[in-house]
Amino acid sequence: MxxxxxxxxxxxxxxxxxxxxxxxxxxxxxxxxxxxxxxxL
Numbered sequence: 001m002x003x004x005x006x007x008x009x010x011x012x013x014x015x016x017x018x019x020x021x022x023x024x025x026x027x028x029x030x031x032x033x034x035x036x037x038x039x040x041l
C-alpha cells in the first residue's frame with residue numbers, strides 16, 4: 001500500500017463490489033483506507 005499512496009493522487013476504495021469512498025492520498029492513512037475497504041462486509 002505505501003507504493004500505491006506514493007504514485008496516486010486519489011484512490012477509489014471498493015468494498016464488497018460497492019464504492020466505499022474516494023480518498024486524497026496526501027490527506028489519508030492506510031488505516032482509513034482499510035476501514036473503507038471493510039465498510040460493506
